[in-house]
Structure formats: C-alpha cells, structure tokens
Amino acid sequence: MKITSARLIICSPDRNFVTLKIETDEGIYGLGDATLNGRELAVASYLSEHVCPCLIGRDPSQIEDIWQYLYRGAYWRRGPVTMTAIAAVDVALWDIKGKALNTPVYNLLGGKSRDGVMVYAHANGRDIDETVDSVRKEMELGYIAVRAQSGIPGMSGTYGVPKGTKAYEPAERGLPSESLWSSERYLRAAPKLFERLRVELGEDVHLLHDVHHRLTPIEAARLGKALEPANLFWMEDPVPAELQEGFKLIREHTTTPIATGEVFNSFWDAHDLIRNQWIDYLRMTIVHGGGLTALKKAADFAAIYHVRTGCHGATDLSPVTMAAALHFGLSIHNFGVQEHMRHSALTDAVFPHEYTFSAGYMYPGDKPGLGVDIDETLAAKYPYERAYLPLARKLDGTLTDW
Incomplete structure (x- = not known):
C-alpha cells in the first residue's frame, strides 16, 4: 500500500x-x-x-x-x-x-484496559446559584464527573462562563476580545462555590475546576489548600507551566490533585513535572502533542510515576481527535478521565462518528479504524471564518495569562 x-x-x-x-x-x-x-x-x-x-x-x-x-x-x-x-x-x-x-484502533494500541472511558462535562453560571443548577443538570444527563466554573462577584466576565444562552465557546469570531481579571476576588469566590456544591450535591459526583494558568505558585497553593474540604478530582492549570518548579511549591502546600498540560506540544514539556511527581494528571492532547504515537510514549513514562491522563477535549478539537482520544483512553492502563465538551449538532453532522455516551462513560465503537468520517459536501457549505481566543488584563490594565 x-x-x-x-x-x-x-x-x-x-x-x-x-x-x-x-x-x-x-x-x-x-x-x-x-x-x-x-x-x-x-x-x-x-x-x-x-x-x-x-x-x-x-x-x-x-x-x-x-x-x-x-x-x-x-x-x-x-x-x-x-x-x-x-x-x-x-x-x-x-x-x-x-x-x-x-x-x-484501540486494538492496535494494546486492546481494552477498561469497559468505557469516564468523561467529564462542563458546568458554568454567572453566579454560584446558576453553577449549582448547571452541575445538577449535567448530573441528570448522566455525567458522574463535572467541571464547575462560576462568575466572580464584581467582575463583568469570567473564564468558562458564557456571555449569553449558548454553550460556552472560548473562540470568538473576529479579532481577540479583552476581559478583566482579579486574582484576589477569584481566590475569595472559588472556595465558596465548591463548598455549596458539596452541600447541595453530595460527595458522589467528581468535581473538577480550571484555574486556567492565572495564579502565581503561592496563590495556587493557597487555593488548593482552601479547596481540600471539597475533595476535588483535580485543580487544573493552576499556573503557567513554563517554570515547572512552580508546581513543586504548590505540591508542598496542598493535597488537592493537580492537572496540567493542555497547551503542551511535547513530552519534554512535562518531563520534570512527571518525574518529580509534581502533577497527578497529564492534560496534553493528541492533536497538539504529536499524535497517538507520541501520547502513548508520554503515558507509558507517566505511569512509572503514578501520573494518569486527562486529555484536553474542548470543542476546538474536532470529532476526529475525540475519537482518537477515546481509543487511547480505552487502551492505556493509567487513564484518568477524558474531557468532553459536546460539539454542536452541525459539527456532528459534518463529522459522523461511531462514539457514544452513556451514564458517565464514552465508547469509541468497534468500527475499523477511528470510527469517524467527514461529509465533505456539507463541510464545503461552511467556509473558514477568522476567530481568536480572548485576552485578559488585570484591573490595572496589565496583560495577564488568559
């Protein structure tokens, strides 16, 4: 061939x-x-x-x-x-x-290591009440793991919270927008959200939270410690990962599990984080990390150090990557959880696929290959439109990490 x-x-x-x-x-x-x-x-x-x-x-x-x-x-x-x-x-x-x-494909990667791939949904709201309701709705859909994000009092916009009634989508048509950020206000608000979630929804649901690289190591350590009573599944991307030693400081101050890596594009970005056991979950995605060949090697290395996977799975990854991630997650031994932001009905129509969701788990299906295709005729009706991720500035105007 x-x-x-x-x-x-x-x-x-x-x-x-x-x-x-x-x-x-x-x-x-x-x-x-x-x-x-x-x-x-x-x-x-x-x-x-x-x-x-x-x-x-x-x-x-x-x-x-x-x-x-x-x-x-x-x-x-x-x-x-x-x-x-x-x-x-x-x-x-x-x-x-x-x-x-x-x-x-999962058979080519070693066969099944589990029956299904646990996934987590996204829940968000303008305030704590809305977020609690959003998490409850995801649980009613069958999810047993949910990422929760909430608006911050005094802030007009917050990462992870949609502006209107549509599902949250970070990429925006046109040139990049800008939002304001206050770490101080966020650090006061986030623990209150998870305290409410545990009181109202109980201990059985896995709760996750994304900090989105916005804190310093000592701030992240403080947050992780404050969140310990809520028993989070993980605290994601607490700080930018260029300075990998920053995670050492966080690890020394909290037992809240740490996940990072969605912006990584090579195993080497995670080398020190893994071998020093400064993280618990590697978030690197198949599409930005070099494919299944590279991710399999990264996962095998991580397994030696008790680090599990939690691959990025936002809507900026097509159903092709979701299918690949499910075959990957089904086969490796040290799988942790798979992010699942649901694609729109139109995206699903352009990319018909075999994978399914049921009771908190996803299944890649047994069709040869990945089990996903593309309707080129339908795809041609929707040409590329310029879109960007937004930017963030502190209250004094300083550009910060989005």
Whole structure:
C-alpha cells in the first residue's frame, strides 16, 4: 500500500476545523485533526507546503518511521504548529492501519484496559446559584464527573462562563476580545462555590475546576489548600507551566490533585513535572502533542510515576481527535478521565462518528479504524471564518495569562 494523496479540508460548522485526509492506492483513507485554535491556517500551510508532498509514495503502515521523519527531519523541532501537523498525519495513519487490518484502533494500541472511558462535562453560571443548577443538570444527563466554573462577584466576565444562552465557546469570531481579571476576588469566590456544591450535591459526583494558568505558585497553593474540604478530582492549570518548579511549591502546600498540560506540544514539556511527581494528571492532547504515537510514549513514562491522563477535549478539537482520544483512553492502563465538551449538532453532522455516551462513560465503537468520517459536501457549505481566543488584563490594565 502506498500514499497517493494528502489534502486538507478546512471548514467552520459553528467553529473552525482543519482536517487532513490521507488516501492510498488501495482505496483506504484516514483522517487526522490539524486544528490549532486561533492559528488554524498556520498549521494548514505547514501541512500543505511542507509535509503533504513528503508523504506521497510512502507506505502508510510505517507509522513510527514517518513520525520520526517529520519530527527529526525538519530540524526545527516541536512547537504547536509543527506538532499539530505531525499529529494530524499520525492519527490519519493509525486510522488507515485500523481499516486495513479491519479492527478498531484501540486494538492496535494494546486492546481494552477498561469497559468505557469516564468523561467529564462542563458546568458554568454567572453566579454560584446558576453553577449549582448547571452541575445538577449535567448530573441528570448522566455525567458522574463535572467541571464547575462560576462568575466572580464584581467582575463583568469570567473564564468558562458564557456571555449569553449558548454553550460556552472560548473562540470568538473576529479579532481577540479583552476581559478583566482579579486574582484576589477569584481566590475569595472559588472556595465558596465548591463548598455549596458539596452541600447541595453530595460527595458522589467528581468535581473538577480550571484555574486556567492565572495564579502565581503561592496563590495556587493557597487555593488548593482552601479547596481540600471539597475533595476535588483535580485543580487544573493552576499556573503557567513554563517554570515547572512552580508546581513543586504548590505540591508542598496542598493535597488537592493537580492537572496540567493542555497547551503542551511535547513530552519534554512535562518531563520534570512527571518525574518529580509534581502533577497527578497529564492534560496534553493528541492533536497538539504529536499524535497517538507520541501520547502513548508520554503515558507509558507517566505511569512509572503514578501520573494518569486527562486529555484536553474542548470543542476546538474536532470529532476526529475525540475519537482518537477515546481509543487511547480505552487502551492505556493509567487513564484518568477524558474531557468532553459536546460539539454542536452541525459539527456532528459534518463529522459522523461511531462514539457514544452513556451514564458517565464514552465508547469509541468497534468500527475499523477511528470510527469517524467527514461529509465533505456539507463541510464545503461552511467556509473558514477568522476567530481568536480572548485576552485578559488585570484591573490595572496589565496583560495577564488568559
């Protein structure tokens, strides 16, 4: 079998997606997600100009060799654009291999390690009352793990809280917007939210919370300690991870589990965090971390240090990545939880898929390959529209981490 074409499908069914379709001389094709939120066209250009021409004529079964070729052969390694492009190729090749061997991808990764993949939903509100109601609604839908975010008193907008009645979607059409942030007000408000949630909803539901890189290490340590009575499943991205030693300070002051890594694009971004046991969950996603080949190696390394996975799964990742994440989560031993932001009905129509949700768990299905496809005719009706993630400034106007 040889690769005969590799082409991109760029569409925007409620949000932007870049999909790589690799076709072979035996009529088998595979799909890979190449979406990088707010920088989609940069990855598309990298693929079309530099990667796709190098794939033609290659044996698609040589997944490891092609991965190394794209990683080492470029000389300029890593970075979100490069690793997203590599991931798109890698996932498409696993999809092809599964179809060629007539088996789901999870069987190629070692087979099932569990019956289903526990996922967590997102719940949010303008205030604590709304967030409590939102968490309750997600529980009624069957979720047993829920991430909770709430508006902050005195702040007009807060991360994770939608502006209107639609589901929360961070990417906004047009140029980046700006919002205000106060760590001091947030640190006073967040513990009150989780105290209420436990009082009203009990101890059985797994509660998660995303800090979104907005604190200093000592502030994050203070928050983690304050949240200990609520017994969180995790506190996510408490600080920016460029300074990995910052997590050491947090770890020394709280037993609240720590998750990070959704912005990581290489195992090396997490190397010290894992080997020093400064985190409990690795959030790196398949699409930005170099694909299934790279994530499998990262998970195996993490397992040595009792670190589990919790892959990013927001709506900026297409159903192709969700399918890949479910095959991955089903197969590895040290799986923790999978994020699940539900795609819109239009996105699901453009990307018909086999995966399903039931009673807190998702299942990739048993169709050969990934079990996801793309309706190119429907996708063509929704062309790319410029969209960006917002920015954040402190009350005095200082630009801070969003």
